Structure formats: structure tokens, C-alpha cells
Amino acid sequence: MMEKSAKIYVAGHRGMVGSAICRELERQGYYNIITRTHKELDLKRQDAVEEFFNTEKPEYVFLAAAKVGGIVANESALADFMFDNMMLEMNVIHSAWKNGCKKLEFLGSSCIYPRMAPQPMTESCLLTGELEKTNEAYALAKISGLKYCEFLNRQYGTDYISVMPTNLYGPNDNYHPTHSHVLPALIRRFHEAKIEEKASVTCWGDGSPLREFLYVDDLANLCVFLMNNYSGNETVNAGTGKELTIKDLTKLVAKVIGYNGKIEWDTSKPNGTPRKLLDVSKATALGWTFKTELEDGIRLSYQDFLNNPMRAER
Template sequence: MEKSAKIYIAGHRGMVGSAIHRKLTKEGFTNIVTRTSSELDLREQEAVREFFAAERPDYVFLAAAKVGGIMANNIYRAEFLYENLQIQNNVIDAAHQNGVTKLMFLGSSCIYPKLAPQPLNEDSLLTGTLEPTNEPYAIAKIAGIKMCEAYRSQYGSDFISVMPTNLYGPNDNYDLNKSHVLPAMIRKFHEAKEENKPFVELWGTGSPLREFLHADDLADACYFLMQNYSGAEFLNVGVGHDITIKDLAELIQRIVGYQGRINWNVEKPDGTPRKLMDVSKLHALGWKHSIELEEGIRVTYQDFLQKIESYAV
């Protein structure tokens, strides 16, 4: 990407989009185009077409999505499927219609079958049944991958897809009804500490294994791949090792400084037993993560403390 290139970041205020924005700014890119959701509703086809026709970006990072944890995914199933399909379809097609040089679509590790062999290899896509709790979101993301593949096949579009593992970092969502597991734990332990609660209740058994990648590492990988990868196959982005939810909880508890106990509500779902990404293809291209989990959580907790008033109960 040339430093003068016009780059559109869809979803620039989210955790991933803001990390990509920070990375590009750090690297000296100044012609970055952004729109808030109130300025441009990506679910509306005509609005997206008009935006692309007017701005004509050279590169697009498609990081906009409706996201959430197990609870939100399971409750708002229709919204997760419809809104994500609308966003993807509109942006990908408008990028094609307006001659975008390159587009990157950001998906999710939930695209893989619930019981796919671990670590999750790119070849496992569509080989089994999805995790029921986030199936609508996963189907939307799979459709995004296939859209990029189809536009590449039919039109020769340089549209690539990356599948990040579980993410965390600055600008995460700490709303307990919508957040993912790591930010939800940060908030729960912090509030329990402030209110001197004797215990924190967490869902499930604590046995599932999860992999966590800092958003700034993902942004670094996206920047690397946008310049160095134009393959038809989507790529996993992760750290290559995982941790149990129980160990994660105890790590966050220690970082926050909460002295109470943890009660595991085994009546609640665990979700997928394990989600570890096979990142051997990404490593072979020359990229590896640099932020380890404890360091990343400490920085993320400080970000939470700066935003704490907006998350007050």
C-alpha cells in the first residue's frame, strides 16, 4: 500500500477497526476514510453504494460487524445473521463496483465446526456441524469468505479473508449482555472488588480451552497481510496456544486484585470445547504475535478503568 493511498476502514470505532486505524497512523498513512454508523449505515445498500462512488477508496479493511458473546449470539440470532450479511454483501459488492484495489474481510474462528480437529486448520471449513449458540454469526462469516472467493473467481478481485481467534484489547465491549468472555470477566472481577462481593459467578465449568490475540497484534497481522498476501485461501490469525477458561479467570482475578472466590454455574453452557487456531500458514509467511496474554490483559484493564464511568451499573 502506498502511503498516499486512500484507505477505508469499515468499523473504525470498534476494537479491531480502531486497532487497524492506530497501526496505519503509526506507519504514516494519512489518507484514511472513516464513517460512524450514524453517518453511514452499512446495512443500507444504496447508502453504501453512494459512499463508495463518492470516496472511491483504494483499499478497504472490512472490520464492521455486529458482534457479541454467547448470550447475545444465542438471543439475537436473527439480528446477527441479517445484519452481518447485509454489511458484508453491501461493502464487498460496492468495493467491486468501484474498482477497489484490495479488500480484506475479517471473519471469526467460530466459522469452524464445533468438533473440528484441533488445532483448527483452514481446510476444516464446512466439514461438520457448527456450535449452535453462535451458528447465525458463523454462517454470516462463512458467507463473507465465500463472497470474497466468488468475486476473486468471477471478476479477478484481490479480496482476501482473515479469520482471527478470540480477540481482546482497547475499545472492547464491556457490556455484560453483549461482551465476550475476557472483557466480561474484567468487568465482573472489578465490580466485585469495588463492592466487596464474596464471590463472582461465571458460566460453565471453566474447562473449555480458548486462544486469545491482542487487537494490536491482529492489526499488525492485517497490515502485514494487506501488503504481502493475495492468495485465494483465507488465513487463520492467532497465537498458536490456548488457555482454559478457569486459568484465564484466575489470571484476570489476580491482575484486577479481587480477593473473593469464583463460583462456576455449571447449569450454563460452556460453548465450544476448544478453539485453537492452526497458524502455521501465517507463520510460514513471516508473521508472529508479539503481545503475550498477561501483558495484554494488564493493558486492557487499564483501558477499562479509563472507560469505567460509561459502564457503571
């Protein structure tokens, strides 16, 4: 268990996940949290990361820093996504090990699992099939980070763990018109349609794909829980175990935002993977379950969108 006074480094504290972990740590009474902005510490620079760890000597590390983006960004900058993510995670994990860090938690992504993995996806299906081509570079980098943690455990007896979240949403999300994920994109689109009094909103595909969504503060709660209660080489899935169609999701977002126009579907556009659901029985067996139901989470996210005009603009 982490002492309340333990020195905890949260890498990527300005991102959606990192900021949620900082909020959760503070909520639970941890007060010795250290952070660095990208300007203060470029995690891709090995010398800078080594110097930081050598000076600060954090006891615990939450590695939530990553270069992320949607399908368009992933496909157009494959090499950048692979290089940036490989460099920053290897530098942090390696420096943590060299400086005697007690425990490190690596944050991955469910895109590490095979494209055609049996549903719901268990932790053991890792590396049993081909990856989704659109984010292969990102997935390979994340798998490497996860495996490096496992190999350090096996070779040097470290206690480094990893967690793999499903689709996340919540405070500090990215609401960019083209670079955001499905839920924040829908929040923005329905909000604008309501303001502009549009008669209808057109969404991609036919609305049939099934997706799972986890509120980011619930993930942060699991991250701290695992740091205190889990050790092992295999990753832990983070999700709700519940899924809904994109069609039902759009209706829910429209309801929360108060948009009463028509929702139409452009079936000439792709649907994406038919189903992506994580098996969360491992986290459940450890004693953790999610708290925030989807409609409540969307309401909280919409408030975040409205309260942060700068984020809504980008």
C-alpha cells in the same frame, strides 16, 4: 504494497477491531484514512454504499464492520444477525469491486469453523461439518462474505482476502455485564468484586474449557501485514497458537486486578465447547507472529476499562 498516501477505507472504525486497524495504520505512517460513522453511512443501504464508493473511490478497504453479540443476543435475534451482516458485507464488497478497489480485506470470526472441527483448526476445515447452533446465523453470514471475496477473485481476478481471528480482547472492548465476551466480562466482575470487597466470585461451569486469546492490536498488525504481503482465496487464521483453561484465565485476571478472594465454580452452568484453538502455522509461514503476551494484554485492557468509565458502565 500500499503506498503511505493510499486512500484507505476502514469500515467499522468505531468498533474494537476497526479502531485498532486505524491505530495501526497511523502508527505505520498511513495518513489518508477515510471513515464513516453509522449515522453518516448505513452500510445496510445499498444505494448509500454505492454512492459513497462512487464518490470516494477508496483504493484499499478493511471490512471490520459487523453486527456482533454474545450467545444470548445471537440466539434471540437470529434473523437480525443474518440480515444485517449479509447486507452490509455484500454491499461493501460489491461496491468496492464495482469501483475498482485495488484490494479488500474481510474480517471474519473463528465461529465459521465446524463445531467439532479437529483441533487446532486449520483454514482448510471450513465447510467440512456442522456449525455451532448458538451462532449459526452469524457464522453463515461471515462464510458468505468470505466466499463472495473468493468468487470475485476467481471470476474477475480481484485481490480480495480474508482473515479469521480467534477470541479478541483489548481497547474499545465491550464490558457489558451480560452482553460481553468471557475476558472483558471477567475483568468487570473481578473489578467490581474488589471494589465491593466480596469474599468470593462465582464463575460458570467447571473452568476446564481451553481457549485462545489475541490482543486486538496484534490482530490489527496482522491485518496490515496481510494487506501488504498476502494474496489468496483461502482465509488466514489470526491467533497465538497458545491456549489456557478458563480456570487459569480467571486466576490471571484476578491477579492483574488485585482481587484476593475465592473463585468458586457453578457446575450446574454449561461449559461451552471443550476446546477452540486455531492453527496459526499459515500466518507464521508468511512471517508474522503475535507480540502481546496474555498477562500484559489483560493489564492493558484493565487500564482501558478504568480509563473509560462510560464503556465500563454500558
